[in-house]
Amino acid sequence: MKDEDLINRLKTGKVQQGLAQLYRYFPKVRQFVKRNGGTSEQANDIFQESLLVLLEKTNQPDFILTASLDTYLFSICKYKWKAELIKLNRYVNFDYELVDLGDTSDEKRYHLAEQALSNVGERCLEILKSFYVLHLSMQEIASKMQLKTEEVAKNQKYRCLEKARQNYLKLTISTN
Amino acid sequence: MHDNQAMLERIERYLMKNMSEDERSTFEEELEKDGNLKSQLNQMQDLLMGLNRIAFKVHIKKAKQYYKNLITLKYVGIALAGLVAIASIYWAIHIYLVPSTIGQKNEQNGTEPEVVYQEIVTKDSISIKTQLFKIDTEANAVIESESGIIVGIPKSCLLDNLGKPVNGQVFIGLREAITPAQIVLAGLETKNGNNILETGGMFHLSAYQNGVELQLDSTKPIIVKVPTSEEKEGMQLYKGEITKEGGVNWVDPKPLDQSLIPVDILSLDFYPPRLIPAMKQHGLYKTDKTYTDSIYYALSTELGQKPISEGDSYNDFKIVGIAGATIKTIWDNKFNNTLLATNDFEYRLKLLHNSCNDEASYDFTNDVLNLYINNLDKNLYEIDLMAAKVLRGPLKRQFESLARLKKGKLEVSKGLAAELGVYFAKRRLMNEKIIQEARNSYLVNYNKQLHDFNVSKTLSRDIIAENAQKATLHDIEVNRKNVAKQLGVNSNLNIQVMLTNQEEGIQTYTARVYSFGWNNIDRALSEVVINASLSKTNIKIQIGGKTSKIIYNDLKLTVKHKENFEKISSYLIPSNANCFIKMQEQKPYYTDQMNADIQYQTVVIGESNGKRYFNQTKKQKPGIYEVKLKETSIDEIKKVLNGQSLKLTNLFHSFEVEAEVLAKAKEFKKAKQAQEVFCRLQKDVFPCVMRRSEIDGKALFEYNCKSCHAINHQVVGPALRGVSTRHSREWIVEWVSNPQGMISKKDPDAVKLYEQYKTAGVMSAFFSNLEPFERDHTIESIINYIDGCTTSDEQLENVQPKLDVSDTLKKIRVRFGF
Structure with a gap:
């Protein structure tokens, strides 16, 4: 499969198959992380994080792949592992070629947002996901979540969003 | 609130591109001016990204699972270094992989510590870079390639030109082409003569020391695990031959199934899959294997044994699960290098452990296990087939499909197999006995504890009850005498007593004398007096102008710093009766009733850290009092209790027995709780028990x-x-x-x-x-x-017998003659 096809999969609904294909590169990443003072679990985390970044990047409208996809993914992994080592105060020096991932402050903010959302409760998260990610209508959400009316669902969604916003605000304040 | 909601909805429509052209441009204009709106928008954007990430993570997790299922590792034992492919003959190449990066140079800038990439001059023209690993021949080494090929290299398996083992550091060169793209790019053909092979991957192994290529000791095969997407029947190991044209011809296929890989049997896991989770859940988990073993074997004592005859009470269990004794026997170095010491057997054992869900099969699991143990010299797939024949239901199908993988055998000579068979049979019986004995001795001990506890409890109860009865009889006697004296009646009267008034706290009886004579005793009057004495009711009896009263008053004692004592007992001792009444505990008091016509003294004894504490009040008055206990030696207490006015040898004895009961109850309670945990654990580990x-x-x-x-x-x-x-x-x-x-x-x-x-x-x-x-x-x-597992929780600590009224009445009748 060509890189473009794979990217198209990531962009469209077939994310999962695309990801499964990308998992082929995991042993290589694991080997890299292990060689550079990490464990399999850390490699796993790094790989997942990198897949997230890749997904975000490929979903940006202006995304152009400059290297092959696996090189790109591998670079993200290297970059992430370097960041992790620096965070752990264990970074020595490895002069791999790193892709420029641009400004990473976005990354950090998204990470906080993710944290904020994971604390709104399962039901809330389900409602928010249904609306914002799966683009279900309020009516569909009401029946999915077994709420009486569309209006109730709408109110619920609003309350959940408020909760998430409060969480996010708190997190941003505490980290800055 | 409402404004806020409206604003959020606008932002949402904007971000989700649900705005009309006009609306959109108005919104964007507003954005420029309104800082608050802008920051709200940014926040919303972040949250949407966060949501996406969460949704993606679910995908990633699923993808990982999918990938994991995709990979089944193939085991290959290769006796020769060189180009090797795992393939089966097919007419098409099944392409399912993403393009590879072979040929791109971007990885080669790295200075990775163990792997050096370099082109080694090789005899073939296949353009795959070599991954070079530095290993030490003195120890077993495991290397993992970029594509996930895992190579296990046994120690000192490499030979030099002269066939002598080499020492020190060597380089292992690995070239791999796992994906079709890699294979095609590398110019490797998948041909066997004129047939096209469907490949499961190719790799080339070589070893060097000081630039000299080494050979492999053919008695010490290297173990290679190759990741493949699916395990196809008929995959074989081919050797690559370089043709004159520079291509490769794959020849000399060897079936993979001949290569069961023995591993250290102690590194395998023969436990039932639920054991460790259940132990963790009950807080019993330790990393100590001996400990885990002992728990497992204890849990499984009653499993897997057939009752000798129907209704054999010794074996109280239905046969479900694999006998611990069997596992203990085979999970031993003795069975290293047999088919039991393989991952394949471990997998089969797991299936058998789980067979409990499979009602059609679980009666046969031990038989199936024995098939494997008794056929060490056979091919694994042959035994799989035998097993499938014995089994029923879903498990049968699972073993049938295992058999189709055609797993082979480990070379075990018939003689050795037979020897191990005999060893197993003997050892198993022995282990069974050891495990059973250990469990029995535990149970014997448990029952002994229960028995001891019950014996001292009964003893303690008897002493207390006997004294209480004596005290009651004394009570009645005193009341009778007083009533007779006060009313001036003697036993020659026939009287009728009637309840005429019931005031608060006191019942008034009036008696009339009907006849004079010599023949009747005062049965009715006695009845009233006895009942009042037994139930400690205040009564007033009137005959003619004369009145007699029986009055009981409450006594309540508290003990200072009660919490410091492990045990406290309070006794009420009527004078001239040579007996005692154990006062009832009604928190925070020790309480009882005192007959106004009897003198009492009280004795309170406490225990703390093996020391005795004591208080004696000689002329006890009714009311509420706090008692202070003083540390007193046992001899001194005995002396007081056996002093001039008292002869109460058994009071202290009673206290000691009570204390003993308490101690035994504590111990027994512990044993009981352990027993309960054991029972629950057993149900968790062997759900069909x-x-x-x-x-x-x-x-x-x-x-x-x-x-x-x-x-x-x-x-x-x-x-x-x-x-x-x-x-x-x-x-x-x-x-x-x-x-x-x-x-x-x-x-x-x-x-x-x-x-x-x-x-x-x-x-x-x-x-x-x-x-x-x-x-x-x-x-x-x-x-x-x-x-189920609940053992009833009786009142273990407090010995407080109820007075057996019927027995007392019987004694009274005997004593007073009616």
Whole structure:
């Protein structure tokens, strides 16, 4: 499969198959992380994080792949592992070629947002996901979540969003 | 609030591109001016990204699972270094992989510590870079390639040109082409003569020391695990031959199935899959294998043994699960290098451990396990087939599909196999005995503890009851004498006594004398006096102008710093009676009633850290008092109790026995709790375990009780869960076999139940026509079934016998002659 096809999969609904294909590169990443003072679990985390970044990047409208996809993914992994080592105060020096991932402050903010959302409760998260990610209508959400009316669902969604916003605000304040 | 919601909805419409052109441009204009709106927008954007990430993570998790399922590792033992492919003959290449990066140079800038990429001059023209690993020949080494090929290299398996083992550091060169793209790019063909191979991957292994290529000791095969997407039947190991044209011809296929890989048997996991999680759940997990072993073997003692005959009470368990003794026997170095010491066998054992869900098969699991143990010299797939024949249901199909993988054998000579067979049979019996004995000795100890506890409890009860009875008799005697004296009656009177008034706290009886004579004793008057004495009721008796009273007053004692003592007992001692009454504990008091016509003294004894504390009040008055205990030696206490006015040798003895009961109760409670945890653990690890009495109980319950009772909820009668903690077993037996009788007898619990379920009517009697022994056993079985693992929690600590009135009355009748 060509890189473009794979990217198209990531962009469209077939994310999962695309990801499964990308998992082929995991042993290589694991080997890299292990060689550079990490464990399999850390490699796993790094790989997942990198897949997230890749997904975000490929979903940006202006995304152009400059290297092959696996090189790109591998670079993200290297970059992430370097960041992790620096965070752990264990970074020595490895002069791999790193892709420029641009400004990473976005990354950090998204990470906080993710944290904020994971604390709104399962039901809330389900409602928010249904609306914002799966683009279900309020009516569909009401029946999915077994709420009486569309209006109730709408109110619920609003309350959940408020909760998430409060969480996010708190997190941003505490980290800055 | 509402404004906020409206604003958020606008932002949302904007971000989700649900705005009309006009609306959109107005919104964007507003954005420029309104800082608050802008920051709200950014925040919303972040949150949407966060949501996406969460959604992606679910995908990633699923993808990982998919990838994991995709990879099944192939085991290959190769006896020769060189180009090798795992392939089966097919007419098409099945392409399922993403393009590879072979040929791109971007990885080669790295200075990775162990792997050096370099082109080694090789004899073939295949353009795959070589991954070079530095290893030490002195130890076993494992290397992992970029594509996930895992190579296990046994120590000193490499030979130099002269066939001598090499020492020190060597380089292992690995070239791999796992994906079709890699294969094509590398110019490798997948041909066997004119056939095209469907490949599961190719790799080339070589070893160097000081630039010299090494050879492999053919007795020490290298183990290679190759990741493949699917395990196809008929995959074989081919050797690559470079043709004159520079291509490769794959020849000399060897079936993979001949290569069972032995591993260290102790590194395998033969435990039931639920064991470790269950131990963790009950807080019993330790990383110590000996400890885990001991728990596992203890849990499995009663499993897997066939009863010698039907109704053999020794084995109280239904056969479910694999016998621990079997596992203990085979999980031993003795079985290294046999098919038992392989991952393949471990997998099969796991299936057997889990067979409990498979009702059609679980009776056969031990037989199937024995097939593997007794056929060490056969091919694994042959045994798989035998197993499939024995098994039924889903497990049968699982073993059939295992057999299709054609796993081979490990070379074990027939002689050795037979020897191991004999060893197994002997050793297993021995282990079984050891495990059973260990468990039995535990149970014997447990029963002894229970017995000891019961014996001292009974002893303590008897002493207290005997003294209480003596005190009551003394009480009656004193009252009788006083009444007779005060009323001026003697035993020659025939009188009738009537209850004429009942004021607060005092009942007044009036007696009339009907006849004079010599022939009657004062039965009626005695009856009144005795009843008042037994129930400690205040009464007033009037005859003519004369009045007599029997008055009881309350005494309540508290003990200072009560919490510092492990045990406290308070005794009320009537003078001139040579007996004692153990006062009842009604927190925070020790209380009893004092006859106004009797002198008492009180003795309070406490225990703390093996020391005794003591208080004596010689002329005790009714009322509420606080008692201060003083540390006193045992001899001194004895001296006081056996002093001039007292002869109470048994009071201190009684206290000591009580203290002993307390200690035993504590110990026994611990054992009981352990037993309960054991029972629960056993049910978690072997979910199909059922004690025979439970099995019987279940059937009995369903036949007899189910129409009116359920375990967890009320039907016609009450829910039965926890019934054995609400009532004693004796009570339950009596109630079940004779409910009406118990109600007529005015048993308080029975009456309460009757009142509560009045509308349903009285329960009918069950099992009343059985012999008592059989009846008790039957009802016990049902209780066991209801209880599951719960052992009833009787009042263990406090020995406080109820005064047996009927027995006392009997004695009174004998003593007073009516």
